[in-house]
Amino acid sequence: MALLNILTYPDPRLHKVAKPVAQIDERIRTLAADMIETMYESSGVGLAATQVDVHERLLVMDVSEERDQPLVVINPRVVWQSNEVVVGDEGCLSVPGFSGDVERYAQIHIEFENERGDTHKLEAEGLLAVCVQHEMDHLIGKVYVEYLSPLKRGRIKTKLLKEAKEALREAS
Numbered sequence: 001m002a003l004l005n006i007l008t009y010p011d012p013r014l015h016k017v018a019k020p021v022a023q024i025d026e027r028i029r030t031l032a033a034d035m036i037e038t039m040y041e042s043s044g045v046g047l048a049a050t051q052v053d054v055h056e057r058l059l060v061m062d063v064s065e066e067r068d069q070p071l072v073v074i075n076p077r078v079v080w081q082s083n084e085v086v087v088g089d090e091g092c093l094s095v096p097g098f099s100g101d102v103e104r105y106a107q108i109h110i111e112f113e114n115e116r117g118d119t120h121k122l123e124a125e126g127l128l129a130v131c132v133q134h135e136m137d138h139l140i141g142k143v144y145v146e147y148l149s150p151l152k153r154g155r156i157k158t159k160l161l162k163e164a165k166e167a168l169r170e171a172s
Contacts, residue, residue, distance in 0.1 A: 001030075004038045004052040008164065009095045010157045015141040018048075018055045021074050024117040028058065032072045032115050035060045040067060044093045046131045048138030051094050059135040063127045071122075074113040076136055079121070082107040088130055090144050098156050100148045104133045 007014050021028055031054060039047040039060055049058040062070045084106040091099040107125045110132060114120055124132050134144060145153045 001037045002034050003041055004034050006038065006042065006047075006051050006093050007053055009092075009143050009145060009160055011094075013053055013055075014050060014094055014138070014143050016050060016055045017141045018050050018057045018139040021056045021058055021113075024074060024113060024115065028056075028074065029115045032058060032060055032074075036062070036070045036072075039070075039093070042093050045127070046135045047093060048135045050138040050141070057139050059139065061128070061131050061135060063131055072115045073110070073122075073132075073135075074115070076110045076112040076132070076139075078108060078136070079111055080109040081105040086130075090130065090134060092134070092144050094138075094143060095145055095156060095160070098145075098159075100145065100152060102130075102134075102144050102147045104130050108132055110136075 031049065035047050035049065035052060038052065039062065045063050046059060046061040049056050057075045059073045059076070060070060061073065082105050085103050086106045087101050087103050089099050090102045106129065107123070108129045109121065109123045111119060111121050122132070137144065145156055
């Protein structure tokens with residue numbers, strides 16, 4: 001397994017729309033395993049392939065307390081969402097050091113394939129429902145900061161660009 005590089009907002013590659021995974025094979029299983037390792041190493045609860053510059057409909061999650069229940073989700077499709085919404089403070093591995101309030105459906109049901117190609121249904125609520133929606137947004141090229149006010153989004157973008165420039169200067 002290998003740690004993968006996570007793209008940082010406002011990298012334009014984060015806005016690419018992911019294509020369906022055409023074939024669930026060893027390449028996809030290896031990618032999923034590497035994404036899980038990267039997610040755990042980065043202390044995240046979810047990671048979409050888009051965030052590691054692979055634009056296919058694949059995401060991994062683990063919202064368990066023990067961090068020992070990874071879930072591989074391939075080609076997810078929303079089949080139902082509640083009318084009730086919740087607002088919660090979200091962060092993102094692609095937007096390090098920031099968080100913001102985002103409105104999400106309180107419950108969501110999806111269908112997906114796992115790393116063996118088996119079809120599954122997932123009925124999610126709470127943190128899992130938020131995580132599913134957050135990661136699925138990445139697959140359509142949307143980063144959670146797009147739900148924030150233009151002012152807050154602009155401040156985050158400016159600060160992250162400044163940090164990236166400073167990191168480049170230090171590396172030179």
